[in-house]
Amino acid sequence: MHIAEGFLPPFWCLFWYAVSTPFILWGAYNIRKLSVQHPEQKLILAVSGAFMFALSAIKLPSAAGSSSHPTGTALSAILFGPATTSLISTIVLLFQALLLAHGGLTTLGANVFSMGIAGPVAGILIFKVARKLTRRLGPVVFITALTTDLVTYVITGLQLALVYPSAGGVFGSFLIFLTVFAVAQIPLAVIEGILFTIFFDYLKKTRPKLLSQFLGVQN
Amino acid sequence: MKDSAKYALGFITIGLIIVVAVAMNPNSGFPGSDKLIEDIIKLMDPSFDGGSEPIWTPSQSLEAGMFAIAALIGGIIIGYFIGRRGSDQRPSNPQGD
Numbered sequence: 001m002h003i004a005e006g007f008l009p010p011f012w013c014l015f016w017y018a019v020s021t022p023f024i025l026w027g028a029y030n031i032r033k034l035s036v037q038h039p040e041q042k043l044i045l046a047v048s049g050a051f052m053f054a055l056s057a058i059k060l061p062s063a064a065g066s067s068s069h070p071t072g073t074a075l076s077a078i079l080f081g082p083a084t085t086s087l088i089s090t091i092v093l094l095f096q097a098l099l100l101a102h103g104g105l106t107t108l109g110a111n112v113f114s115m116g117i118a119g120p121v122a123g124i125l126i127f128k129v130a131r132k133l134t135r136r137l138g139p140v141v142f143i144t145a146l147t148t149d150l151v152t153y154v155i156t157g158l159q160l161a162l163v164y165p166s167a168g169g170v171f172g173s174f175l176i177f178l179t180v181f182a183v184a185q186i187p188l189a190v191i192e193g194i195l196f197t198i199f200f201d202y203l204k205k206t207r208p209k210l211l212s213q214f215l216g217v218q219n
Numbered sequence: 220m221k222d223s224a225k226y227a228l229g230f231i232t233i234g235l236i237i238v239v240a241v242a243m244n245p246n247s248g249f250p251g252s253d254k255l256i257e258d259i260i261k262l263m264d265p266s267f268d269g270g271s272e273p274i275w276t277p278s279q280s281l282e283a284g285m286f287a288i289a290a291l292i293g294g295i296i297i298g299y300f301i302g303r304r305g306s307d308q309r310p311s312n313p314q315g316d
Contacts, residue, residue: 007257007260043300044300046296046300047300049296050292050293050294050296051293051297052293053289053292053293054292054297055293057289057290057293058286058290059251059286060240061237061244063236064240064252065243065244065249066251066255067249067251068251068253098275099277100277100285100286100289153252160256164260164263164264176259177259180255181252184252185252187236187240190236191236194232194233195233197229198225198226198230201225201226202222
């Protein structure tokens with residue numbers, strides 16, 4: 001999700017911007033609507049953004065010998081959906097691109113897609129499936145957070161493989177990048193799973209009304 | 220098991236995952252996976268000139284500081300939320316709070 005400045009050629013920069021922009025605009029519209037119709041949700045929205053802001057800034061070592069960033073998108077994805085999450089990601093990634101030389105401005109569209117859209121969409125799909133399988137919130141949130149984290153980096157690998165095919169073509173590159181990204185990310189995805197499971201349990205115990213507002217009837 | 224015990228166990232597990240990562244790689248500088256990918260790309264395409272450069276690159280310590288500030292800001296917001304008595308524990312304010 002932190003494709004560095006200059007690593008995507010102009011075509012792909014524009015492509016990913018084109019894909020991401022509708023989501024970001026929709027997210028802006030959602031947030032506007034929220035602040036008018038549900039102002040009491042502004043705080044939990046800020047908290048969702050805070051998780052993304054804080055977690056994606058933290059660099060964690062991985063058993064693979066490298067390090068990487070978690071994404072922090074699970075809370076926002078589950079509560080607010082991919083559009084709002086994409087808007088918050090844009091702010092987070094913009095901050096990181098401008099002040100931390102992490103990610104990039106040309107690659108912002110691509111990075112928003114992987115972190116703010118693809119990861120959350122995959123997570124939400126898994127969330128819905130998992131909810132049908134069990135009413136227990138813990139395992140559901142765990143697998144959702146794990147998925148948002150991993151899929152973000154799988155998509156990043158794909159975005160890069162499309163630009164830098166190897167002798168094995170795009171798929172060959174994709175496999176190479178996956179071995180670096182996905183393997184490094186697995187322990188981090190587990191960490192995100194644990195962290196969000198704790199936080200959702202805390203939410204359920206201390207603010208049950210808030211949670212049921214978003215998730216419907218609780219067990 | 221009490222909730223706080225469960226949460227503590229969760230955080231300890233997270234800590235263990237990190238400790239195991241460090242223990243398994245005693246001599247590693249833990250390069251970022253994104254940097255590793257960049258190196259691979261440069262190997263694959265030696266003619267790659269790196270395209271555009273970021274507008275501004277902070278020094279190592281400044282970068283670490285900025286990351287810390289980001290984590291701090293996020294942490295403060297989350298901490299504020301946790302510390303605040305939720306609206307579930309207060310009669311709701313009709314103007315929204």
